[in-house]
Amino acid sequence: MNRVTDWHIMGAIALAGLAGPLLLPGLATQIAFLWLMVVFALTWDMLGGRMGYNSFGNIVFFGIGCYAAAVVQRDTGLPYFEGLALGLLAGTVCAVLAAIVFGAAMLGIRGHYFAIGTLGLGIAAGEVAAGWDYVGAGSGMALPLYPGELGQREIFFCYSLFALAAVCFLVFRWLYGTRFGLALNAIRDDHDKADAMGLRTTPIKIFAWALSAFFLAISGGLAANMIGFIDPRDVAFAGATFGVWMVLMAILGGKGTLWGPVLGAFVFHVTQELFWTYLLGWQRVALGFLIVVIVVFFPQGIMGWLAERRARTEAGS
Amino acid sequence: MSVLLDVQNVTKRFGGVVANERVSLTVRQGEIAGLIGPNGSGKTTLFGSIAGAHAVDGGDILFEGRSIRHLRSAPIARRGLLRTYQQTRIYDDMTCTENMAISAREAQGSLLSLLRPVPPATNAHAGDLLGFVGLYEKRGDKAGSLSFGQQKLLEFAMALMNEPKLLLLDEPTAGINPTLINGLIDRLRRANTELGVTLLVIEHNMRVIMNLAHRITCLAHGRVLAEGAPEEVREDKRVLDAYLGVA
Numbered sequence: 001m002n003r004v005t006d007w008h009i010m011g012a013i014a015l016a017g018l019a020g021p022l023l024l025p026g027l028a029t030q031i032a033f034l035w036l037m038v039v040f041a042l043t044w045d046m047l048g049g050r051m052g053y054n055s056f057g058n059i060v061f062f063g064i065g066c067y068a069a070a071v072v073q074r075d076t077g078l079p080y081f082e083g084l085a086l087g088l089l090a091g092t093v094c095a096v097l098a099a100i101v102f103g104a105a106m107l108g109i110r111g112h113y114f115a116i117g118t119l120g121l122g123i124a125a126g127e128v129a130a131g132w133d134y135v136g137a138g139s140g141m142a143l144p145l146y147p148g149e150l151g152q153r154e155i156f157f158c159y160s161l162f163a164l165a166a167v168c169f170l171v172f173r174w175l176y177g178t179r180f181g182l183a184l185n186a187i188r189d190d191h192d193k194a195d196a197m198g199l200r201t202t203p204i205k206i207f208a209w210a211l212s213a214f215f216l217a218i219s220g221g222l223a224a225n226m227i228g229f230i231d232p233r234d235v236a237f238a239g240a241t242f243g244v245w246m247v248l249m250a251i252l253g254g255k256g257t258l259w260g261p262v263l264g265a266f267v268f269h270v271t272q273e274l275f276w277t278y279l280l281g282w283q284r285v286a287l288g289f290l291i292v293v294i295v296v297f298f299p300q301g302i303m304g305w306l307a308e309r310r311a312r313t314e315a316g317s
Numbered sequence: 318m319s320v321l322l323d324v325q326n327v328t329k330r331f332g333g334v335v336a337n338e339r340v341s342l343t344v345r346q347g348e349i350a351g352l353i354g355p356n357g358s359g360k361t362t363l364f365g366s367i368a369g370a371h372a373v374d375g376g377d378i379l380f381e382g383r384s385i386r387h388l389r390s391a392p393i394a395r396r397g398l399l400r401t402y403q404q405t406r407i408y409d410d411m412t413c414t415e416n417m418a419i420s421a422r423e424a425q426g427s428l429l430s431l432l433r434p435v436p437p438a439t440n441a442h443a444g445d446l447l448g449f450v451g452l453y454e455k456r457g458d459k460a461g462s463l464s465f466g467q468q469k470l471l472e473f474a475m476a477l478m479n480e481p482k483l484l485l486l487d488e489p490t491a492g493i494n495p496t497l498i499n500g501l502i503d504r505l506r507r508a509n510t511e512l513g514v515t516l517l518v519i520e521h522n523m524r525v526i527m528n529l530a531h532r533i534t535c536l537a538h539g540r541v542l543a544e545g546a547p548e549e550v551r552e553d554k555r556v557l558d559a560y561l562g563v564a
Contacts, residue, residue, distance in 0.1 A: 180431040182411070182419040189408035196368065196406075197479065198394030198425040207428055256410075 006173075009259070017162040021155050028154035032226055034269045035161035039219045040242065041249035041261035042168050043212035048247065049255035050176065051208055052188030053107065057118030059243035060125045061213035063236035064098055065091035065220020067129065070141040070230055080147045088221040095217035096210045103206035110191065119239070126237030140231040143224055157226035164222065168215045173258060175211075184208060188256070252294045254303025263302055320379075321346045321483055321515050322367070322398070327376035329359075329366050336362040338539045339376065344483065349509050349516045351530030351547070353523075355559055359539040360519045361403055364485050368400040369393040380483070395425050397482035403491065403519075405468040409461030413452060413471055416460050417443030420475040443478060450474045450504060466493045470501070477508055484508075486518045490525050498522070502529055527551060535559070 017035070021028045040062075047053040069087030076083055106117050130138045146153035175181055183204050186194040194201055220236070230236045237243075245268065253264025271290060275283040298305055322344040329337040337359045344350045352360050366373045369390040378386045385393050408416050418424070418435040421442075447453045450470040455463060460471055469492055476484050489505065490498050502525060508514045520526040526533065527547045534544040537559040543550055550556055 175432070178432050178434050179419065179424055180428075182415055182435070183424065183431055185411050185415070186408050186419045189410050190406050192370075192390075193402075193406040193408070194419075196370070196390045196394055196400060197420055197475070198391050198399075199419070200391065200425065200428065203428045204431070 006258070010169075013262075014166070017166070021158040025151060025155065028151075028158045029226070030269075030273055032154065032158040032161045034265065035158070035165040036219055036223055037245065037249060037265040037269045038165040038262055039161070039168050039215055040246040041253065041265040042165070042172055043215050044246040045250040045255060045261040046172065046184075046208050046212045049250055049257070049260070050181065050184040050188065051205065052191075053205070054115045054247070055118045055209075056115055056239070056243060056247065057102075057121035057125075058212060058216060058246055059122045059237055059239050060102075061095040061099060061216035062220040062223070062242065063125055063129065063232075064095045064213075065217030066224035066230045066236040067091075067135050067141070067220075068094050068217070069221030069224055070143055071135065073144050073225075074141070080144055083144065084221070084225060088218050091217040091221045092214050095213040095220075099210040099213035100206055103209045104202075107202070107205040107209065122237060122239040122243050126233045126239065129232035129237060135232075138232065140229060140235070143228050143230070145228075146225070153226070157222055160222050161219065161226075164215065164218055169262065171211075176258065180204065180207075185256075248291060248294060251301055252298060254301030254305075257301070257303040260301050260303040267302070319346045320344070321381060322517070323379040323382075324363070324367065325377045325379070327363070327366055327378060328374045329362055329371070330374050335539050337366065337373075337536075340536070340539070340541055341376075342534045342541065342544065344515060344517050347509075347513070347515055348531045349505070349518065349529055351526045351533035352517060352519045352536065353521075353526055353533060353550075353556075354536035354542070358536040358559075360536055361487055362539075363536070364400055364487055364519065368398065368485060370400075391425075394479070394481075397480075398485070399476050399479055399481040399483070400485040401472045401476055401487055401489070403487040405465065405472045407460045407468050407472050407475065409459065411460060412457050413447060413460055413463075414440060414443050414456045416471060416475055417447065417478050420478040422478075422480055425479075446474045446477050447471075449477070449507075451500070466497070469493060473504075473508075477512060477514065480512075481514060483515045483517065486516060488519055488521060490520065490522050498525060505529060523551075 020031050044055065044058055047055050068091035069084065072087035072090045073083040076086060078086060102121060106114060109117055129135055135141060146156070148156065183199055186199060187201055187205065191201065224230045227235060249264035249268045250261045252268055253262065254260025272287065275286045279286050300308065320343050324340060324342045326339040326341055327337055328339055340363055354360050365371050367378055369385065369388050373386060377384055380396060380398055385396065418439055421439050423430065423439065444453060444456060447456050450473060452467060452470055452474065455467065460468065463471060469489065473489060490501055493501055505516060506529065509516055518526065518530065530547055532545065533547050533550040535542045535550055535556045542559055543553045543556050
């Protein structure tokens with residue numbers, strides 16, 4: 001049997017990503033959200049899985065991306081695509097700067113304290129946005145209308161988010177193969193040891209968060225335009241939904257593995273869509289139940305569970 | 318021989334407990350120095366003070382003639398002064414080879430220099446050093462799956478990978494199978510002579526330290542009790558009393 005390599009899987013996903021919206025135009029929005037979830041899981045895993053810093057505040061960078069795009073598109077008066085491009089650029093700059101500032105302040109905190117601190121960050125950001133008139137305060141912001149024909153918008157954002165997820169995956173895959181990837185793992189396994197071995201842990205940690213922020217900000221700008229409206233607490237800084245899902249998807253697939261976050265995002269998103277379709281009214285309950293199942297039965301995620309099974313089979317044979 | 322490490326009157330307190338009181342010792346370039354003393358005499362605390370794990374309350378620490386008293390552990394490590402831990406510290410979820418690769422000197426470089434794969438030469442060198450401590454067959458295994466003794470050897474190999482000028486070893490033979498101890502002593506000596514690493518070794522096993530060290534310092538109750546050649550320290554009545562508990 002030929003070995004299935006990363007490249008085979010990537011090829012298959014690329015084909016599905018390119019053909020999907022054309023074959024199933026009715027599902028374009030759902031597929032676009034799937035790629036958004038992949039970006040969420042991948043960027044969360046950079047810190048949570050690879051570096052051992054469980055952030056519940058990554059949603060902040062997504063929200064910054066949403067608002068930066070909306071403000072630029074509203075205030076510059078540029079045509080749609082120019083405005084969108086400039087908005088995405090502004091979003092990445094703001095989010096990366098925020099990651100550097102928050103990182104310098106918070107990445108010195110370890111373990112649960114970091115998790116709780118970032119949770120506060122996410123909640124605070126939502127409250128600030130909800131009280132700030134310049135960004136529409138509690139009533140949120142409407143994004144400009146997509147100029148193309150009906151149905152084109154979904155296709156456009158489906159491809160944009162697919163491209164973003166693909167680039168994010170390839171960049172992270174390359175990074176995890178470098179000394180930087182090893183340094184992240186070293187910080188996760190024993191931070192004090194990494195310091196004692198002379199690693200420059202502070203810039204490494206900040207860079208990792210800033211890179212996650214970069215991709216999250218772009219995803220925020222694109223998602224805001226796709227949805228057409230941003231609410232401070234339910235869309236941009238949606239800590240209780242997007243913010244928690246990021247963590248769940250990475251854990252479900254397998255923290256700190258290459259394919260874990262991607263697989264987790266697929267399984268989670270499909271399951272969620274099925275809940276909405278078949279268990280309407282109970283979908284939140286079903287989701288809560290799914291979370292319990294993930295934590296109890298797949299503490300190492302699907303990839304970890306598979307690796308364990310393989311090890312057991314090999315030991316048994 | 319020039320002085321590589323010069324600890325001058327270092328005092329370290331934890332609350333009301335004085336762990337080290339005006340401790341002075343020197344380590345000369347190229348030697349193997351020993352540090353002994355009963356449990357709780359302040360040996361590991363002194364290692365922590367030297368390696369920048371905590372701030373000291375008094376005195377000064379010179380490495381290659383420059384004060385490192387106010388530096389933290391990472392910049393001290395980058396100057397070429399490393400320590401190992403009594404309770405071994407390795408990267409559990411990484412393979413032995415990865416543990417070695419991230420311990421290489423080049424991994425201490427700038428963020429930008431980290432953004433490239435581990436060069437084949439580094440992995441080859443890692444393999445050589447793993448062979449040196451007898452862990453070559455385990456190179457692809459997760460470090461956390463090794464036995465305590467093997468982890469101790471891995472930690473030693475990781476330190477060598479960094480090519481330090483001075484290596485502080487905290488009980489390198491603790492937990493090592495007694496039949497392997499002679500082999501380990503031989504490796505410590507070879508690291509010293511062949512790789513040119515100066516060693517300062519904390520050791521409880523008297524047979525080991527008397528064999529290994531050129532000079533020995535004995536601590537008791539946080540103070541230097543005696544120092545000198547192994548045979549002098551071994552015969553020193555105060556040292557015997559400290560170990561046997563005679564007041």
